[in-house]
Amino acid sequence: MSRWPPETMERAHAIIARYPEKRSAVMPLLYLAQHLEGRLTDDGMRQVADLVDLTPAQVQSVASFYTMYKRDEVGTYLVSVCTSISCMLLGGEDVLAAIEDETGVRDGETRADGLVSVEHVECIGACGGAPAVQVNYELVEGVTPENGRKLCRWLLDGRPRVVLGDEMQELFGGQRSFDWGPVEREGAVGPVPAFGPYGTAEEIR
Amino acid sequence: MTILTGRMEAHRADSHTMARYRETGGYTALRKALLEMTPEQVHEEVKASNIRGRGGAGFPTGVKWGFLAASEPRYLVVNGDESEPGTFKDRQLLERDPHQMVEGIIISAYALNVHHAFVYIRGEYPRPARRVQRAVDEAYEAGLLGRDILGTGFDLDVTVHLGGGAYICGEETALLNSLEGRRGEPRIKPPFPAVEGLYAKPTIVNNVETLSNVPWMILNGGAAYDAIGPEGSKGTRLFSLSGHVKRPGNYEIEMGLTWRDFIYGHGGGIRGDREIKTWIPGGASAPWLFPEHLDEPITIDDAGRLDTMLGSGAVVVMDETTNVVKAALSVVKFFAHESCGQCTPCREGTSWMQRVLERILSGQGRAMDLDLLLDISDNISPGLRWPPAMTTICPLGPSAVSPITSILRRFRDEVEAMIPGVSAGV
Numbered sequence: 001m002s003r004w005p006p007e008t009m010e011r012a013h014a015i016i017a018r019y020p021e022k023r024s025a026v027m028p029l030l031y032l033a034q035h036l037e038g039r040l041t042d043d044g045m046r047q048v049a050d051l052v053d054l055t056p057a058q059v060q061s062v063a064s065f066y067t068m069y070k071r072d073e074v075g076t077y078l079v080s081v082c083t084s085i086s087c088m089l090l091g092g093e094d095v096l097a098a099i100e101d102e103t104g105v106r107d108g109e110t111r112a113d114g115l116v117s118v119e120h121v122e123c124i125g126a127c128g129g130a131p132a133v134q135v136n137y138e139l140v141e142g143v144t145p146e147n148g149r150k151l152c153r154w155l156l157d158g159r160p161r162v163v164l165g166d167e168m169q170e171l172f173g174g175q176r177s178f179d180w181g182p183v184e185r186e187g188a189v190g191p192v193p194a195f196g197p198y199g200t201a202e203e204i205r
Numbered sequence: 206m207t208i209l210t211g212r213m214e215a216h217r218a219d220s221h222t223m224a225r226y227r228e229t230g231g232y233t234a235l236r237k238a239l240l241e242m243t244p245e246q247v248h249e250e251v252k253a254s255n256i257r258g259r260g261g262a263g264f265p266t267g268v269k270w271g272f273l274a275a276s277e278p279r280y281l282v283v284n285g286d287e288s289e290p291g292t293f294k295d296r297q298l299l300e301r302d303p304h305q306m307v308e309g310i311i312i313s314a315y316a317l318n319v320h321h322a323f324v325y326i327r328g329e330y331p332r333p334a335r336r337v338q339r340a341v342d343e344a345y346e347a348g349l350l351g352r353d354i355l356g357t358g359f360d361l362d363v364t365v366h367l368g369g370g371a372y373i374c375g376e377e378t379a380l381l382n383s384l385e386g387r388r389g390e391p392r393i394k395p396p397f398p399a400v401e402g403l404y405a406k407p408t409i410v411n412n413v414e415t416l417s418n419v420p421w422m423i424l425n426g427g428a429a430y431d432a433i434g435p436e437g438s439k440g441t442r443l444f445s446l447s448g449h450v451k452r453p454g455n456y457e458i459e460m461g462l463t464w465r466d467f468i469y470g471h472g473g474g475i476r477g478d479r480e481i482k483t484w485i486p487g488g489a490s491a492p493w494l495f496p497e498h499l500d501e502p503i504t505i506d507d508a509g510r511l512d513t514m515l516g517s518g519a520v521v522v523m524d525e526t527t528n529v530v531k532a533a534l535s536v537v538k539f540f541a542h543e544s545c546g547q548c549t550p551c552r553e554g555t556s557w558m559q560r561v562l563e564r565i566l567s568g569q570g571r572a573m574d575l576d577l578l579l580d581i582s583d584n585i586s587p588g589l590r591w592p593p594a595m596t597t598i599c600p601l602g603p604s605a606v607s608p609i610t611s612i613l614r615r616f617r618d619e620v621e622a623m624i625p626g627v628s629a630g631v
Contacts, residue, residue, distance in 0.1 A: 018364045020278070020321060021404055026386035027369055052386065065388040065545075066369025068328045084290045085489060086447040086521055088535045122372065122539050123290040123489075124329045127447035127519070128454045137331050165332060177445075178297045178455050182218050186335055193331035195367055196338055201331070 003047050008036060011199045012051055018197070022052040026062050028198050030069050035192045035200045039070050067121075068137075070191065075110045075117035077155045077163070078191035079103070080134040081148075083120045086127035091145070095131045096120050098145035102152040115156060117191070128177030136188035138165035142174025162187040162202045206433060208421045208441050209414065210457045213301035221336050223343035226304035232349060234420035238312045239357045242423075247316035251419065253427030255439040260284055260375070260412030261488065261517045263505050272399035273317055274407040281319045282403060282410045283310060285326040285333070286380060288372040289488035290539055291519030294443040294455045295413040299326065299333035302417070303340035307363070309416035311349060312423055314361050317409055321362050325380055328368045338365045372543035376599045377410040379545065390545045391599035414443055435461040438504040442515075446472050448484070448522035458503075460515075465499040468522055480525040483615070487516025489536045490604035492591060493611035512591035513607075529616045530623060533608035534562040540605035550585045551602030557581055558609060570624035575613060582606040 004012065012032060016025040029051060033044030040063055042056070049059040063069040070078075081087075081096040096118075100106055103116050110117040126132035129141025133148060135155065143151070151172040160167075164187035166180070186201045188194035194201035212229050213220040226232065238247050252267025273279060283306070287295040298306060310322050324341075326334045341363050344350040352360050366384060368374050374383045378392035381403050402408020418440060422430050430440050438460035444467070447453045451473030458467065468474070468484065475481050483493045486503075492513040494501075501507055508515045523532060541555035558581050561574050579589070586593040586603040589610055593603035612620060621627045 021385070023386035024366075024384060027383070028367065030369075031367070054386075062386060062388055065390075066328070066371050068370035083535070084539055085485070085532060085535045086291055089448050089521070089523060089527065089532070121329075121370075122542055123288060123292075125287055125293040125296050125327070127291050127293050127445060127521070130447060130453070134329065137329055139332065175453065177293045177453070178301075179213075179217060181213065181220065181301055184332060184335070188331065193328050193334070193367055195331050195334050197365070198367070201335065 003043055004036065008032065008199075015198065016051065023054065025052055026054070026059060027066070030059070030063055031192050031195075031198050031200055034069060035190060035198070038190060039072065039074050068193070073110050073114065074191045075115050076159075076190065077116045078136055079116060079118050079152065079155075080121040080124070080137070081118070082122070082124045082126065082130070082132045084123035086123075087130040087132055090130040092131035094145045095133065095143050095148045098148045099133070099152055102149040103156070115159075116152070126177050129173075129175050135168060136163045136191050137193040138163045138168065138188050140165065140168045140173045141176045143172060144174065147172040147174070162189055162204050164204060206441055206459055207457050209298060209302070209305070209417055209443055210455075212305070213297075220301050221303055221340065223304060223340070223347060226302075230424075231304055231420075232308055234423040235308050235311055235349065236355065238423050239315055239355050239359060244316045244318060247312060247423065250422050250427035251316070254418075254422045254430035256415065256418055256422070256430065257438070257505060258412055259414035259442065259518065261289065261490070263515070266411065266415055269399065269411075270317060270409060272397065273409055274400045276407060277318075278321065279317065279319050279407040280403045280409075281310065281314050281317055281322040282380065282384065282408055283322065283324040283413055283416060284375060284377065284380060284410055285324055285330070285413045286368050286375040287330070287413070287517070288327055288375050289490065289517040289519055290536065291447055291485060291488050291521040292445050292517040294445045294518060296330060296333050297455050298413050298417050298443070299330065300336050303337045304344070305420060306337070306413055306417045307340050307344050309419035310363060311344070311354070311361055312419050313411070313416055315359055319409075320360050321364070323384060323403070324363065324365045325374070325384055326365065326367055327374075328370045331367070334365055334367055341365060371545075372539075373545045373599070373601060376601070379599070380410065381408065388545070390547050393598055434459045435502070435504050437506045442518055445519045446522070447520070449476050449479070449524040449527070450474070450522045451476055460504050461502050463500050463502055464494065467503060467520070468499070472522070475522065475524050477524075482523050482525045482527050483529070483611070484523060485519070485521040487514045488519040489521075489539060490514075490600070490607055491516045492607045493615070495615060529612045530562060530566050530620055533612045534559065534566060536608040537562055537605050540601060544601060548597040548602060550596045551605070554581045554585045554602060555605045558605060565620065565623050568623065568625065572624060572627050574624065575617070575620060578609050579613060582609050
């Protein structure tokens, strides 16, 4: 018995087919469930459990292990600020404070209007471009507190449907870890990593 | 000498595409391996290169391959869960030259008689994952993946898999659990993955950078790779440099140069021309080095002689203004957050160390806190030696001890000065 629309079920079966054993599809399917509803609901996890022949409790035990699976309401824009060692040394905590102040959201919380969540995160692999920020897991490097504020205003005023890393880097970034090369046209819609095979990425023409 | 980064330096706009990869000699190593060499010969070249794994542990890759049990199916898993604080080199390889790794995967799978490989990429790396997936798609379209590759009868599928935001999945057995759709908790070894890995089948887990070197080895020979760099630290290596340096970034270097050459030459020295205070030589897990070590050579074995490690190749530089308690807290907090919770000494110890450091930093420290930190550390890593002894399944707990011993052995006076009543030197 399916709770998801047919096209999502089709996507789910394509994901399962990527693995020798069904259970390996749990994590991708959890992303799909989260993408569909904006967060992981009990229904979403039950659907995943049905698809891979696990109990809902088994699926929940997986989901609760990983920080990127969100049980609670998450904003349209999840702003993650790195405060691990390299970012900390170059002012990541000041960037976090500026972003909290500008959005009115404290670390770990979501705004009442559901537009934005703010969280501090452990190392996101952007140490050469510290301090680093991600919006829906799309990266911006070399962010100053002032540019962190501007980034938030841009999100809240412009409400981009697809979040693109290159666009944010161009507008609000600075020092990069390395040359990113050509511009990417794929980006994130909602607080789930944008990855084609999971159906969580969208392209801008 | 560049093996890994030449193409991306020369072809900024399209180094990640099949067209550019082929135009610059890509997939000729694959042709050579599959059409002119036996799997055993490919393995021999990798063994002869004497490359040591680039993920952190530095185990010889050719030797690891030799442990793969004979039964089928067997799997190759690429570890792209790069999460060690300070490390961002695999991200560059995945984004800027994914075909180099894909070619390395196909050649390695041929050598290992593997027909399904997985690339596990951390969840916070969607852009690298997209680039790798595109490269894999292009390889399928070109007949370099799938059935009967190059008409040799060799079949290989590659699945790109995203993690969920858990550092511990960089530990190979935790990664395998995660890839099986389980919590990313490390397994007790033995059995090692080469005997019982993914789905309890023989599995080789190799780092992104390690496999990216394989095409070059096949084209130029393992002996040519072995001719680069000092004994025990062969080939070039991609180091991530960050912190208080003027020119942070990834640098592909031959090992054997000095820390001074690396930090002051490549890195341009310290921001504001301040003095260097300390640096982490191999990712957050590594014990720190100090100014008297600047003229020591950067090799895996020399780092070991100095009771530390090159680990994942991440160098984090701290200048004279750095509050070492704050820096150590940042590292300890990381490990406390990332502890999987299986082993009591790590689960409890890391979070208590975090709380004690926070207390010291806030000016509420007590005279006994330094000994308390060492006592907790000793419960996680008895004897506080290097390489660390462990009371835990995996090395995450002992990793959290590195910053503690580093600051208490070197900067004890600075830490004491932050504790009311101790600063007088009693």
